Amino acid sequence: MDDTSTPPRPADPDAASAALPATGPAVPSVQAVALKGLCPRCGAGTLFDGPIRFAPSCRACGLDIAGFDVGDGPAAFLTLILGALVVGLAIWLELALSPPHWVHLIWIPVTIGGVIGSLRLAKGALIALEYRNAAREWAAPPSAERAAIPQDDARS
């Protein structure tokens, strides 16, 4: 059909979806990547190789996951948030219930679980955003290009 005008709306929705060309799996949402550890390109559950370690590449589609670098941002940010949260809860528990001291050992697994869970979420969300926005690490330009970049000192 050479007609490029607006196509007529089909009466049967099932017929419309059957007529769509096969475009492969849809790109998963940022939330799905973060919550389920999905590959940001194909949606397979291949993002992580360990509890918080990324796989080097997706085993389903071959996406180079190691090429992304989410850096230490999630770890530093979550350490501050989780530290404040756990200390606040420990103080609250002590003041409200005055339990025996051994009860405070609960904060060790709570902290470990919180760190692992929140790191997976944060790293998954960041890699999904990096993939969607085609973000890559900044590389210093070659020295010839660097010389052409105006310096702040030259203005004063």
Ligand SMILES: [Zn+2]
């Ligand atoms: Zn994949």
